[in-house]
Amino acid sequence: MTIKKPLDLCTGIALLLGGLFMFMETFAIPGSNMALGPRIFPQVLYGAIIVLSLVMVGQSLALGPAETPNQAGPADPAERETMWLQWAYIAALFIYIAIMPLIGYGIATFGFCFVLMTLLGERRTLKSLCVYAALSGITAWSLVYIFGTLLRLFLP
């Protein structure tokens, strides 16, 4: 038996384990006098997830010799750079959300926009940094005005 689709296998196993865990959790739901109770529908759903995950695991395996996989070549520098950019985007977004309640929405948004524009942009000259700073300021101010003042939303 060989692994035809390793990603699907990993996903199937993860969903299977998650489904089993959540299925066990359904027994902790208190019952009620209402029809079928609050436990039944979740049990049906998680039961379906478990069964479908098993099917997915099965489909990701194959009997017989393995097919010759399409070997991807080594990542070229351009691809490595864009992968780095994706990670940088996630990291910047995480930090932005984490510090927003601490330093306030406006300042956090300004910082996030400026950092992200600098990271994603190709040019990092003084002129372009000034442009990014100006645009970040306008973005932050506009969002604070629209949501904080016009829509009267309580901002972090």
Next chain:
Amino acid sequence: MFGDIGQVMMVFSPLTMAVMLAGVFGGLVVGAMPGLTSTMAVALLVPITYGMTMELGLCMLVAVYVGAISGGLVSATLLNIPGTPSSVATCFDAYPMAKRGEAGKALAYGVFASFIGGIFSFFVLLFMAPVLGNFALRFSSYEYFALVVFALTCIISVSRKSLVKGLLAACIGMALGLIGLSNMDMVSRFSFNSPSLESGIDVLPVLIGMYAVSQLMVEIKAIRKPYQIMEADFTTREFIAVAKTFRHSIRNLVRSSIIGTAIGILPGVGPGLSNIVAYARAKSADKNPDSYGRGNPDGIIASESANNASTGGALIPLLTLGVPGDASTMMMIGAFMIHGVQPGPLLFRDNPSVVMIITLAFLISTIMMLLVQMQCIRVLVKALSIPRHILYSVITALCVIGSFALRSNMFDVWVFFATGIAGYIMVKIDFPILPLVLGLIFGSMAETEFRSSYVLGGNSFSGYLDRPIALVFLAAAVLSVVISAYTIRRSKTPAMDTQDLT
């Protein structure tokens, strides 16, 4: 039938017209830019409707939706990249026309075809929606549960990525919808003693995360590849000259509009599929099919009339059954929910004016779309030059505040972040997103109707046997799954993807 005329007439007020004009223009700009979809545009604007009246907010969203679907024509013609999935087939003939110096003509064909397709579906919406809405008033728990099952299986069947993955996505979405207090018993489920989870997972942050952030992460991968933009412009005289040639393409226009409207009505399908189906049909019906793909205007006419016809079609199940016709109309459910209104048959009974307002807004937006494109096509072309690194930063900041806005809750922002990453992973491992999100929206309702139908049947499901409409929906659901499984098994070539086309 039309509700309060005075309330309906607000759609013609200066404020509403100005908002719709801005919405159409904004939608066209978003739709013109590759990677920014109509779904994303609507998702980002839904939180802003919080500060508006429901009618004004919905008018704006309809305008953005109409504009964004049509805007994809610009990048399809000038970049050979569809601005939205609804313009994939437009690329096939619009770009070859642009390469031989007829970009302006190609754009003119697309704009006029979009207008005709939109007007066609407006009339279908106007006459069909009240009939279907009144019919759906007879629905009870049996029909509603069966309808949800049918809608989910329809979406799964059409996506054709993998039936198992589609079903898994739908089940996971419904399971997420059950977190928090149950509707019927007010019993806490899966909250793990967390007050945030006790109040459940809100739909809007998940929608924004799954459709906006995941898409942005895909686009960031291509951010270093510059666009090569063709020059294009057309004058009003040229546009009218092109419009006059449409009499030779009447059959194609009508057929594609019918295809677009019909596909738009199917839950979860929408313009992403209709443009391809209409194009394929036009090509096979043409006397000279080999001319398609080489700059045949009929290819553009088929694609663009179908995708705009789908927008009106997609509004029909949203308004009459409460089931979204596509991902963008699914976002509009968020706007309804913000204002505490449930789209569906009860909307016709309790708020008929809202239905009429949306219908008229669709008509006005379609007309505005034509006029704006005729006058401002140069501006839309310029929009393609907006630096993406600036655009993506601003959009992300808007996503964050949009996720926060509904409940003023940082938990929602973290949900947005987590689902954004989850959405990207789903794209990478070929999991369809739409069934998951639809499952999240309808999970709680599906359980309520499921349990209610059990009670109504005297603590059994035998009541379904006396409800032919429910049985038809359930049979259609089973049939769609079976056909999909059979088709996927027989298929030798990779199925066409209707989501996340990059």
